[in-house]
Amino acid sequence: MSSLKIQGGVKLQGEIIPQGAKNEALQIIAAVLLSPEPITINKIPNIRDVNKLIELVGDLGAKVEKLGEESYRFTAKDLDVAFLETDEFKTKAASLRGSIMILGPLLARYGYAKIPRPGGDKIGRRRLDTHFIGFEKLGAKFNYSKKDAFYKIDASNLQGCYMHLDEASVTGTANILMASVLAKGTTTIYNAACEPYIQQLCKMLNRMGAKISGIGSNLLQIEGVEKLGGTEHTMLPDMIEVGSFIGMAAMTQSAITIKGAGVEHLGLIPDIFRRLGIQLEIKGDDIHVPAQERYEIDTFIDGSILTIADAPWPGFTPDLLSIVLVTAIQAKGTVLVHQKMFESRLFFVDKLIDMGAQIILCDPHRATVIGMDRKQPLKGIKMSSPDIRAGVSLLIAALSAEGESIISNVEQIDRGYQNIDARLKALGAQIERIEQ
Ligand SMILES: CC(=O)N[C@H]1[C@@H](OP(=O)(O)OP(=O)(O)OC[C@H]2O[C@@H](n3ccc(=O)[nH]c3=O)[C@H](O)[C@@H]2O)O[C@H](CO)[C@@H](O)[C@@H]1O
Numbered sequence: 001m002s003s004l005k006i007q008g009g010v011k012l013q014g015e016i017i018p019q020g021a022k023n024e025a026l027q028i029i030a031a032v033l034l035s036p037e038p039i040t041i042n043k044i045p046n047i048r049d050v051n052k053l054i055e056l057v058g059d060l061g062a063k064v065e066k067l068g069e070e071s072y073r074f075t076a077k078d079l080d081v082a083f084l085e086t087d088e089f090k091t092k093a094a095s096l097r098g099s100i101m102i103l104g105p106l107l108a109r110y111g112y113a114k115i116p117r118p119g120g121d122k123i124g125r126r127r128l129d130t131h132f133i134g135f136e137k138l139g140a141k142f143n144y145s146k147k148d149a150f151y152k153i154d155a156s157n158l159q160g161c162y163m164h165l166d167e168a169s170v171t172g173t174a175n176i177l178m179a180s181v182l183a184k185g186t187t188t189i190y191n192a193a194c195e196p197y198i199q200q201l202c203k204m205l206n207r208m209g210a211k212i213s214g215i216g217s218n219l220l221q222i223e224g225v226e227k228l229g230g231t232e233h234t235m236l237p238d239m240i241e242v243g244s245f246i247g248m249a250a251m252t253q254s255a256i257t258i259k260g261a262g263v264e265h266l267g268l269i270p271d272i273f274r275r276l277g278i279q280l281e282i283k284g285d286d287i288h289v290p291a292q293e294r295y296e297i298d299t300f301i302d303g304s305i306l307t308i309a310d311a312p313w314p315g316f317t318p319d320l321l322s323i324v325l326v327t328a329i330q331a332k333g334t335v336l337v338h339q340k341m342f343e344s345r346l347f348f349v350d351k352l353i354d355m356g357a358q359i360i361l362c363d364p365h366r367a368t369v370i371g372m373d374r375k376q377p378l379k380g381i382k383m384s385s386p387d388i389r390a391g392v393s394l395l396i397a398a399l400s401a402e403g404e405s406i407i408s409n410v411e412q413i414d415r416g417y418q419n420i421d422a423r424l425k426a427l428g429a430q431i432e433r434i435e436q
Pocket residue numbers: 023024026097098125126127167168169170171172312317318319340341342
């Protein structure tokens with residue numbers, strides 16, 4: 001277990017380059033299992049979850065060649081499905097949520113797959129019904145064994161069909177898409193998720209020979225094909241990192257330029273931070289956040305208190321609500337943060353309250369932040385990172401606080417943010433990793 005020791009109150013300055021998108025990477029790396037041909041992937045983030053999935057794909061028999069810092073070539077010629085029966089598979093697959101993404105490709109190619117309950121953030125119930133109901137509609141038989149906590153799926157004869165998803169699940173849509181590209185006939189997925197992650201996956205599959213239309217909408221149509229070939233794919237910049245760095249710059253009153261931010265793929269993200277009063281200068285594909293002494297939260301047009309809530313894309317991503325919340329602490333004004341999707345993602349506000357923030361947790365889904373307008377700084381404390389985004393939010397709070405903070409359980413942050421301490425040090429942060 002590692003910790004970060006942070007001396008807060010130091011202004012940062014400089015340029016930072018976002019890593020490739022973690023949630024895109026998890027889908028894209030799983031998709032290499034769909035073809036026996038070589039597939040080159042660029043801008044792969046060097047983070048825990050992604051590295052674990054690459055290892056899993058290798059264990060399943062794909063040839064994995066590292067071509068450079070951020071590029072790999074995968075060739076999944078013959079897969080060793082017997083690996084699914086091993087204890088090693090169970091332990092590895094259970095340690096990350098992204099492991100669920102191998103189901104679709106394995107079903108498409110081998111007609112059989114199994115997976116233990118996947119890991120990922122403990123941020124409330126995270127059901128997988130959408131994935132399994134989708135597979136069943138395509139003709140798969142699914143059962144869950146309580147004894148060994150394994151989901152098993154038989155799908156020797158996948159047949160395209162029309163389906164209306166019960167919710168626009170991101171990983172669910174990706175999984176069903178990957179199962180259907182090699183199915184017989186046409187599959188239509190309505191209420192499909194359409195995040196940039198999914199759009200990128202669809203584009204990659206089409207380059208491999210798939211026939212997917214409706215990309216970017218919630219109505220996808222997939223005409224099954226016999227086989228898929230190789231391709232080259234480059235990940236988009238991680239939009240959650242981009243949002244995290246905007247919040248970090250504002251809270252620490254720092255001038256930071258986010259280079260190659262993938263501006264056209266950010267959806268509502270820049271506008272939501274602007275509503276918190278943060279100035280953003282978009283220069284080509286870079287975002288410059290100037291050092292701002294103060295920023296003021298907007299109200300709604302009728303003068304009532306602003307609410308920022310999550311929604312499936314093109315709504316505002318739930319993965320940035322913790323960052324919005326922490327950024328509002330030193331703003332002028334009040335905001336209600338409404339986390340609709342996850343039921344345990346706001347509990348970390350206790351730690352921010354201990355640091356001196358003015359926050360009322362209304363219920364598990366809603367917190368009101370009463371901005372302090374810099375009247376008093378947060379105080380550094382010892383805390384533990386409960387999940388990836390809360391972890392980064394605590395880190396932002398610690399960077400802005402007076403005195404020293406220690407954040408333990410940094411592995412939670414490492415699973416999504418590449419080399420975070422070194423990258424922040426390069427911006428002038430006083431941050432040190434303590435290995436225990
Ligand atoms: C590896 C990966 O890609 N993880 C992301 C993915 O998780 P993941 O794909 O697991 O999340 P889902 O999209 O399935 O759903 C997330 C949660 O939102 C709820 N829900 C979803 C859709 C909907 O219309 N209404 C609704 O309430 C679900 O019940 C669930 O509790 O998408 C989430 C939602 O953007 C992100 O937080 C995760 O970072």
